Amino acid sequence: MSEERVKKILSLLEKAYPDAKLVLHYKNPLELLVATILAAQCTDERVNKVTETLFKKYKTAKDYANTKQEVFEEEIRSTGFYKNKAKNIIACNKKLVEGFHGNVPDTIEELVALPGVGRKTANVLLGNVFGKQAVAVDTHVFRVAHRLELAEANDPDNVEQELCKIIPQEKWTRSCLVLGTHGRRTCVARKPLCDTCAVEKLCNSPDKIIETSNCI
Ligand code: SF4
Known part of the structure; x- marks a missing residue:
């Protein structure tokens, strides 16, 4: 995994989801x-x-x-x-x-x-809530990390370790919010919306679906 590729993916996703944040409501x-x-x-x-x-x-x-x-x-x-x-x-x-x-x-x-x-x-x-850098791997981050070849492990704890190695530490928390938001809104589990995906060109996933028009 080249550093450049990870940087590019994260920067494109950040641009696509500037409003990325936790969906759960909480005050403390x-x-x-x-x-x-x-x-x-x-x-x-x-x-x-x-x-x-x-x-x-x-x-x-x-x-x-x-x-x-x-x-x-x-x-x-x-x-x-x-x-x-x-x-x-x-x-x-x-x-x-x-x-x-x-x-x-x-x-x-x-x-x-x-x-x-x-x-x-x-x-x-x-x-x-504690202002630290941390990689939280939920089901969405797990799926997106696999589809974009950012991680290979079969369990979330090892995916966390893999992501920690390739994402600069100062971006751990933000990157997970952005990857998770991509997984919720676009790279959904069933039928990902690849036609509108900001990182489609960088994705080699077998799950990728590109709708081709049959009209002549
Ligand atoms: S191209 Fe499709 S499968 Fe690949 S990251 Fe984008 S939405 Fe997900």
């Missing part, structure tokens, strides 16, 4: 933590609907830590995998209350030690 680290856990196997739009109500009721880690699991399960049910998510969010907040005075920690080591928090969630937080 705790809200982003809960929203990101809820977003596993669920669309961000659905999570935003659920958190619109949820965040009015739960304002502190203590609020989540003290809730009844059955009640919380019902409140987040529509995000899917709600039993597991409820268990993790409550356990995670108990740990925040016990070990961090109810605050969300800002190091990768402390974040991934929380129940329900993997590297993706930790990196979303580090990059978007």
